[in-house]
Amino acid sequence: MQLSLSLFKAGTQADTADTLSFNFNIPNPTKAAKLRELAASMQKTIDAKLNPAIGNQRATKRRKRIAQGIIAEGMELQTIQSWLLAIAQMWEMGNIPEVLRGISQKSQVETLFRISQQGKTPQELQETLNVEYNQDWVNSLNHASIYNAGEIVSAIREIQLYVKPQEISTTQQELNKLELEIIGMTWKDFFPTPPDVCKRLIQLAEINENSRILEPSAGSGCITKAIVEKYPQVDLEVVEINPTLRRILELKGFNLVGRDFPSYTTDNLYSHVIMNPPFSQLLEHIYHAWKLIKSGGILITIVPESVFFNRKYQDFKEWLESWNAYDESLPKNAFIKSNNPTGVTTRIIKMHKP
Known part of the structure; x- marks a missing residue:
């Protein structure tokens, strides 16, 4: 049966458009x-x-x-x-x-x-x-x-x-909007770390409740988010230069301590640096990260496979060997699942600082 509506039914609360009449009653x-x-x-x-x-x-x-x-x-x-x-x-x-x-x-x-x-x-x-x-x-x-x-x-x-x-x-609305904007974003070396790779980085990192961690060039915070989900009380700081990505990190509640990583310094060194650095500045970022790690600390970084066969990385490979670095190949299409996918083959490097 179709309802016949009356806008002026006696006793309705629409009689005065600007007045809201509350009827106080017993809580239920x-x-x-x-x-x-x-x-x-x-x-x-x-x-x-x-x-x-x-x-x-x-x-x-x-x-x-x-x-x-x-x-x-x-x-x-x-x-x-x-x-x-x-x-x-x-x-x-x-x-x-x-x-x-x-x-x-x-x-x-x-x-x-x-x-x-x-x-x-x-x-x-x-x-x-x-x-x-x-x-x-x-x-x-x-x-x-x-x-x-x-x-x-x-x-x-x-x-x-x-x-x-x-x-x-x-x-959350602003965060969702920005994270959609960065899907497929062509900005320098922005290739967000897929969840499976984040998980492996953390497995290798030997994190404990006393760890003090830095993620340089944190991007949209994929690695940082994975760390916080597993170790919610850990002391964790991030660095990022891109304004949109910085805003995303802020909305996620992460502790931003710097913009341009190669110029970032601190007297309070880290027990861990866990990173997916921009490959165009790979060596600069890794060498600088090493300076920010205290004795006994750990560096975990993603590098392109080319590090291990391209002659231009010869000095870097010798540097890795001098610190007894551990390396592990990631699956061939590990970054195809990235929000900004790439087919570049990669490895993880792990180093302990004496």
Whole structure:
């Protein structure tokens, strides 16, 4: 049966557009807990959409566009989740408006959110809801005891009173946007380290709770993120020169201590330097990293396979041998899974400083 909407139904909260009428009542922790449970059940889907698997595949414009759409969906779900949590908080505090008391399902909150994105006046909203294909919206809100366009507008306003746009964290949104921008970024030697390679670097590094670690030319923080996930309390610092990549590192909460690595100095030397240096400045970065490691410390670095057969690296190879460096070949296509893929064959070098 099609709903006939009245914008001026007696007793609705839309009678005065600028006034929100709160009906104070007894807190209901049971209803609050149910809404919080619904919000929590969304988290796995939100996380998956904010970090789509397609974003980790070989970069193409099409994949980047698809990933952007998936992340946008994740951001919308984050807002719907925040609306559920806002209504839960109202029940906990005992100030739930009458127009929101019937909400018990995620679909009802999602309907309100979708309507709020249309930017319609109450009159336009009435016309929209009277269209047959929108009856699912009408039925969903009817089950929440929301019966007309005026009440819909009022319900949305009551929620937005608790969830103001400026209160919704934009950090993840900015981070997702920037990380999509850098997919396929052609900037110097920017080839983010794939997860499997990060894992192997950490396995070789002999990290413990007292380690003090530096990642030079940290890029988007792939290695640093892998370290923090396994050793969350470790003392870890990063250096990066590119402004966009620096902003990404800041948004991820990493401790930036320098810009141009070859000119970075510190009196507080590191127990570990773990790095994927720019191959165009390979030797400069590795020699400088060695200076920043204290006695007993470890250097772990990725190098191109060419180091071991190109004559121009002869002095460097002799230097490695003088420190009894360990080297390990990575799989041939190890960096094909990078956000900026390359077919360059690589090795890992590990060195202990006496």
